[in-house]
Amino acid sequence: MDPLHRAQIILLCDLCKTAHLQSHCERCDINLCQTCVGEHLSDSSIRHKVVLYKYRKSLNYSKCTDHAGELSKHYCEKCDIPVCSTCVSSSKHEGHDISDILEKLNAKTESLQNDLEELKTKIYPRYEVMVNDVQREKAELETNYGKLTTAADQQGEIFHQEITAIVKRRKSDIQEIKNKHLSTLNINTEEITKKMAELKQIISDLKSILKSNDVSLTSTYKSRNSEFRLVPPKFRVTVPSLSAQKINKDQLNGMFGSLSPLSINTEHGDTMKSAEAVSSTQAKPLLDDPRLTATIHTGYKYKLSSVSCLSEEQVWTCGSNEIMKLFNLQSKLLTSIQTKSGNKPADIAVTRDGYLVYTDDINKTVNLVKNKQIETIITLHGWVPRHVCSTASDNLLVTMYSDDYKQSKVVRYSGSTEKQTIQFNNDGRPLYSSGHYKYISENRNLDICVADWSANAVVVVNQSGKLRFRYTGNPYNTKQSFTPVGITTDSQSHILTADINNHRIHILDQDGHFLRYIHCDLVNPFGLCVDIRDNLFVAERNTTKVKEIQYF
Template sequence: MSTAIMSESSGEQAAMQHYLVCGTEDCHENGQFYCNDCHRPLCEQCRDEHGKIPDTKFHEIVLYRHRKHQLPVEKCKLHPTRNVDIFCKECKIPICSKCSTMKEHHRHEFNDLEEIYTEKYALQQGEFSKIQKYFLPNTKSLKSDIEADATKIHKLMESIRTSMKAEAESLKNLVDEVSSENIDHTHTMEKSLLEMLKSQETIYDDYIAYLGKMSDELEQHLSLTNHKLLFSETLKIKIIPETTKPVDPVFTASQFSKHDVAKLLGRVNISNAEPKKRKIQPMEAVTTHMKSTERQFEESKEKSDVKQTLSLSSSVTKVREYSVPGVGNVYHVSVEKSGRLWVSDFEGNLVQTDLQGKQLQKIQTSGRTQGYHTATQDGDLIYIDKDKRVIFRITPDKKITEFIKTGDWTPLSVHSSRMNEGILMGMFKDGKAKVTRYSKTGKEIQNIQRDNQGQELYMYPRYITENINGDICTSDWNKDAVVVVNKSGQHRFSYTGQGSRFPPYGICTDVLGHILVCDNYSDTVHLLDQDGGFLSFILSPQQGMTYPRGLCVDDENNLHVGQYGTNIVTVYKYLQ
C-alpha cells in the first residue's frame, strides 16, 4: 500500500513524508510510539521489547505525538568532531561535552540542550497554535466584520439616497401642483375682470345710442319750421354714467432661500452616539472551547468503545461483501446502528437490506449521484426529494413523514450529525451553492456560502459529512476539491488531490478524525488527517478497486465502499 503521513508541525505539514513506520530494522508496523533517547518511532511490540533490553529498558518511551524533538545537529567550533549538546548556564552559550571539561567552564552548571530545545519548541509550537487558532481566526473575523459593515453602509446610503430623491420628487410634484393651481386662478381672475369691463363697455354703448337719439330730438326742436316745439318743455340730457376702473392684480413673490428648501427636504447626519468597539473573543474562551472539543472527542471515543491505542493498520483487509438487490450502481451507502444498509443508485432507487443482504424496503426517489440520504442516531433514515425540495424521514416502522422544506434551494446532500444530532445539507440555486445547518427538529440555524474574502466556497456540494472536531467536509465534484470549514463556517482548507485531476465522490470520517474520500479519476480512496494532510491511498486498483462512489464507516470502524457498475457493497477493516 502506498503510504504517506503529515507531521504535527506546520513545516512538516507542508512537505510530504514517508508513512510513519517502526524504526526497528525489518519491522514495518505502524510506529505509534517514540523513544526519546534513541529518537526513533516504535510499534507496540517493539516498544515492549525495547523495555526488556538492559541497555534500553530505562529509555523514555512516549506516544509519538508527545515525542521529544531531536536537537538539530550543530558541530562545536572548538571540537569539530563533536556535536553541541550542552548549555552552560553561567556563560549562556551552547557547548559540547568536551568543552564542559575545559577550565573555562570549571564548576559551571550545565543543562541538557535537548531539554531546552524541546521546551522552546513546545513554547513556539504553542505560540504558533495561538496564531492558527486564536489570532488569525479572530483577525479574519474582525476583517470580515468590517467588510460586512462596509456592505451595510453602502446599502444604507443607497436607501437614504433613494428616499431623498423620492422626497425631492414629491416636493417638485407639490410645487408643480400649486403653481398650476395659481396659474388657473389668474385665468379665472382675468376672465372676471374682462367680463366687468365688457359690461362697462355695454353701459357706454347704450349711453352713446341715447345721446344720438337726443341729438335727433334737439335738431327737431331747433328747426324754425316747427314752431310748436318752441313752446314745448326743454329737453334735459342725462348725465354720463359712472364706472369704476378695475383694481390691478398684484403678484407677491415668496421670499425663500436654498436653506428654506433644504429644511423642507431634510438632511442626513451622523449620530452623536459613541461608536461601539468591535468585540474580540478572549483567548480564554478559545482555550475553553479547545478543551471542550477535546472532551467531546474523548466522550465520543468512549461511547464508541474505542481504545486509546486504536490506530491505522499496516494493511487493509476485506471483511465481507453485500450484494444489494434492486440497485444497479452503488453511489451512496448509509449504515444504521443495527448494521442494516441503505443503498442508492443512479436511477434513484433507495433500498434497505438486512445483514444478510435481504431487501427490506425499496423507495423510488429523485436522487441520483449524490449523498442524498443519512442514518440518524435514533435509527431513522433521512433522505432528499430533489424535485419537490423536501426532506423526508423514515422511521424504523417504515412510516414516511415530511421533515424539512428548502424553499427555492435544491437540496443535494445530507448528513446527520453525531455530535449534536443536527442536520447538515448541501444545496444549489441559480449557479450558487451553500451548506445549511438545521437543528434536529428541522429549524434552520446556519448558512455557509462564502469565505472571509467573500468568495464562493462551493459550486456543487455532492456529498457532505462532519468530522469529530466539528469540521464540515464537503465533496465538491465541480470544484475538483474537498472543501472543509470549521463549525463556525470559516474556511480551513481545500484538498485537491495528488494528481492532475481530482473529481471526488463519496466522503466520510472516522473516530480518529481521518477524512476518507473517493477519487473517480484514479480509482482510489484517499485517507487524509483532519487538517487535510494526505496519509495514503487506502484503496487502489491494485486491490481491485474500480470506480469508487459511496463511502461510509460503521460503529465498528469498518469501511463500507460502493462502486459504479456493480450492486456490491464491500466492507474493509483498516483500523486496529
C-alpha cells in the first residue's frame, strides 16, 4: 500500500509542514502539497520536475567518503566528484564551483538517454546489417568458389584436349615420315632386285654358251661385268628423333592460368597485400638470324594497326576500316566481324577463353565478341580507351587518355569492374605521356609493359603499379631515335617492341636490358603478338601484311 494511504503514518508537505503531501519534485527532492506546488513552480530559475508522489523516483545518494553519515547532495565541478554539505563549507572545496547534484544527474540522464537512443536506432541496426551482409557473403562463398573450381576443371579439360590433339598430330607426322621412309626403301629394293634378275639371266646365258662350244656365240659375246661392278646406291634413312623439351612446371602452371591476388577490403579502403606471383621458364636460345616463316596478306587498303593470336595457326587483325578479320597462315580469311558502332576499332586482343575484345575510341567503349555477338562491357566518361590486352588472370588492361588530351593512365578491369588504376609514380608525377599510342602487354612475371610512342620509351611497372624501369632505346646506338609502337612478351619474359621508323623489333630481357634486334626486311612494323610456341607475328603498318617470324 502506498505510504500516503497508510492510516498509521501521516506524511506532510516539506514546505508548509501542515498539509498532506500530494506531489514530489524530483529536481529538488522535496514533497509538496497541492497548495505548495504552485509556489514551488513559481521559481523559474530552476527546471523543476513535479510528479505525483506515487510516481516519484527514489534517488540513491552516495555517502560522503569524508564525513560519515552525510549524503552527497552536491557536486564539485572542479574536483568532478559528489560532495556533502559539510564538504561544501570546508576549506578543501573553497572557491570551487558547486552545483546541485540533481542538476548534474539530469544532465547525465539526458546524455544517457541520447546515447541509448543512438545505440538503439542508429548504431545497433548498422551492426545488424553488417552481420546480415557477412552471412549473405558466406552463403555466396560456396557457390562462387564452386564456380572457380569448375573453371579450373574446364581449363584442365582444355589442356587435355590440346595435349591429345598434339599427340595425334605428332603420331600423324610420324606415320607420314615412316611411309616416306618405306617408300624410299621399296624403290631401292626394286632397283636392286631388277639388277639381280638381269645378273641371273646373264649367268644362265654364259653357262649355256660354255656348254655349247658354239664358236659363233662365243665370239659375239660382249661382257657386261664392268656395268654391274658399280653396284646400285643403297639408301640409308635415319629414323627421326622426337626432341621433346623437358616440361617446366612453372611455365605450365603459368599457361594454365593464375588466380588473382586475394584482396580483403575494409570500409575505409585498406587492402591486405599478397606476394606478387613470379614465374620462371626454361631458357631457350635466341637465333642470331631470325627467319621469316609465313606472310599473311590481309587485304586492308592501308594502316594495319593490330594483330592478336587466336592460336598458332590463326590470327585476328584490324586496320583501316570497321572490319576485324581472322586469317590462317595461308592468308585464308576464316571469318570477319564488323564493329557494333561501325567505327574503326582502335585495338584488339584475344582473351584466355579465345574471345575477341576491341576498343572503340569514338564512342569510348570496350567490347567483347562471343559467337559473333558483340557485348559492350565498359563505357567510359571523360576518358577515351585506346589499347588493350588480356592478362594471365583473365583481366583486361586498358590504356586511355582524358578528353582534354592532358592525361593518360592504365586501368585494370575484371569484367566491367575497375580493379586498379596506374597513372603516377611515387613522386606523384605522370608515368605516361599524354599521347594516344600506348600499346600494352603483361609479362610472365606480371609486369605491365607499355610502349609510349610520344615519350619514345617503354614504361614497365610491377603488378602493384610501381615503376620498375624505362627503356629509351639501345644504349649503344644513340644516333637513331627510338619510336616504339606495338609491344608483346614471350614465355621467357622477354619484351619485344616495334621500332616503326627504324623498321625493326627490339628484344629486351625482363629487366629492360637490350638483347638484340629483329630485322627480317620489316617495313614499318606496328602491332605485335606472340603465340604459345613463341612465334612472333608482326603487323606492317603500310604494306598491311602480317609476318610470322621465328626468333628462338
